[in-house]
Amino acid sequence: MATKIIPPAPKVGMVSLGCPKALVDSERILTKLRSDGYQMSPDYAGADVVLVNTCGFLDSAKEESLEAIGEAIAENGRVIVTGCMGNEADVIRARFPQVLAVTGAHQYEAVVNAVHEASPPVPNAFVDLVPEGGLKLTPRHYSYLKISEGCNHRCSFCIIPSIRGDLVSRRIDAVLREAEKLVHAGTRELLVISQDTSAYGVDVRHEPRQWKGAEIRTHMTDLARALGDLGVWTRLHYVYPYPHVDQVIPLMAEGKLTPYLDIPFQHASPKVLKAMKRPANDAKVLDRIRGWRDICPDIAIRSSFVVGFPGETEEDFQYLLDWLDEAQLDRVGAFRFEPVEGAAANALPDPVPEEVKEERYARIMEKTAAISAARLQAKVGRTLPVIVDEVGEMDEDGSIGATARSQADAPEIDGNVFLRDVQIGRADLKPGDILDVLIEDADEHDLYGVPVENQPR
Numbered sequence: 249m250a251t252k253i254i255p256p257a258p259k260v261g262m263v264s265l266g267c268p269k270a271l272v273d274s275e276r277i278l279t280k281l282r283s284d285g286y287q288m289s290p291d292y293a294g295a296d297v298v299l300v301n302t303c304g305f306l307d308s309a310k311e312e313s314l315e316a317i318g319e320a321i322a323e324n325g326r327v328i329v330t331g332c333m334g335n336e337a338d339v340i341r342a343r344f345p346q347v348l349a350v351t352g353a354h355q356y357e358a359v360v361n362a363v364h365e366a367s368p369p370v371p372n373a374f375v376d377l378v379p380e381g382g383l384k385l386t387p388r389h390y391s392y393l394k395i396s397e398g399c400n401h402r403c404s405f406c407i408i409p410s411i412r413g414d415l416v417s418r419r420i421d422a423v424l425r426e427a428e429k430l431v432h433a434g435t436r437e438l439l440v441i442s443q444d445t446s447a448y449g450v451d452v453r454h455e456p457r458q459w460k461g462a463e464i465r466t467h468m469t470d471l472a473r474a475l476g477d478l479g480v481w482t483r484l485h486y487v488y489p490y491p492h493v494d495q496v497i498p499l500m501a502e503g504k505l506t507p508y509l510d511i512p513f514q515h516a517s518p519k520v521l522k523a524m525k526r527p528a529n530d531a532k533v534l535d536r537i538r539g540w541r542d543i544c545p546d547i548a549i550r551s552s553f554v555v556g557f558p559g560e561t562e563e564d565f566q567y568l569l570d571w572l573d574e575a576q577l578d579r580v581g582a583f584r585f586e587p588v589e590g591a592a593a594n595a596l597p598d599p600v601p602e603e604v605k606e607e608r609y610a611r612i613m614e615k616t617a618a619i620s621a622a623r624l625q626a627k628v629g630r631t632l633p634v635i636v637d638e639v640g641e642m643d644e645d646g647s648i649g650a651t652a653r654s655q656a657d658a659p660e661i662d663g664n665v666f667l668r669d670v671q672i673g674r675a676d677l678k679p680g681d682i683l684d685v686l687i688e689d690a691d692e693h694d695l696y697g698v699p700v701e702n703q704p705r
């Protein structure tokens with residue numbers, strides 16, 4: 249019988265910039281291309297065409313995107329641009345007239361069609377090559393789960409609604425099916441992402457769907473409960489403190505949900521929050537945080553803040569520092585205000601001079617580092633569950649270390665737990681394993697420990 253020769257499949261390179269949401273888009277595009285018979289190329293040289301998934305959130309991110317496009321053109325020459333910056337096709341084409349195609353955010357079909365055109369798929373390609381759970385750019389043991397797209401808010405510093413449009417929630421049964429597939433494929437930690445997780449389902453009036461023989465609403469609390477039943481770590485990101493957030497805290501106390509909330513507060517001064525047009529701008533949020541900690545003492549709260557927003561006075565900034573003293577947040581990211589082209593905040597009066605922004609940035613970093621250090625120090629001597637990200641090589645003393653994270657640490661953005669002597673009794677330790685660790689030391693951002701099996705009995 250004659251052997252059927254299948255011509256080699258075209259190869260696609262991918263440069264993925266921007267936030268976790270953009271990463272999920274890249275995964276979807278790659279999953280679709282792989283199912284169309286394409287191979288992935290880890291480098292420019294081996295790629296028939298290179299996709300650059302861009303970020304257009306800040307002007308600095310746009311510049312980074314343009315640099316990435318320039319590099320891909322110089323290294324390969326056959327480049328397709330997609331993602332948030334794709335909405336500014338004229339800017340891209342003016343600088344790089346040779347790009348093959350430009351498509352915007354979430355135009356999966358358009359970007360896949362552009363790849364088909366630039367480098368047609370081989371006929372009779374095997375299509376069943378996609379592993380369960382799709383192709384992932386994150387390690388196998390954790391996965392981002394995007395539940396909605398777009399946002400109904402209009403924060404004055406943000407242009408995401410104009411790029412991504414109003415909130416569109418995914419069907420809850422589809423989200424849960426995806427989560428289940430990911431868990432079957434080896435995911436031990438789910439990271440729920442969106443622009444506004446608390447608003448999930450508002451656009452479809454929390455429409456009920458069938459899931460495992462019962463009705464389930466398209467609502468954050470129903471979703472959290474159902475994800476909790478999957479038995480893996482589940483973190484909620486981009487949560488705004490609407491009243492119904494209180495209902496997920498008992499799930500954290502029961503161990504169903506990871507005791508972690510990522511709430512981008514951005515500021516504390518009521519005047520600045522009003523100028524920012526922030527959602528769920530609740531003056532009683534400190535009381536709410538206290539209440540959450542009463543129910544679930546181990547809850548870790550992560551947030552981000554903007555300093556130097558137009559009109560922010562020294563008094564507003566001091567209000568924020570005092571608020572942080574009270575709130576005792578576990579993890580904080582701070583940013584200096586940067587005007588983004590097209591954002592309403594650019595027209596606000598009283599811009600804060602750059603040197604004042606820098607000085608405030610240094611002060612908030614100092615404050616939040618001290619709070620973080622004290623909160624981490626309080627964990628020394630406790631035994632905590634950690635998830636392993638990476639197992640190291642053996643050192644000259646024959647000991648092996650590992651990098652892990654506690655439930656208070658989301659990947660990429662929070663701290664680590666560095667483990668020593670992990671091989672004793674755990675020769676097969678691998679990424680995704682969850683084990684109990686005795687915390688021996690702490691610094692400003694990270695913990696240090698040893699698996700409890702290693703402790704003298």
Ligand code: SF4
Pocket residue numbers: 399400401402403406407408409443444527
């Ligand atoms: S909540 Fe505000 S900052 Fe977040 S995406 Fe919506 S408009 Fe932008």
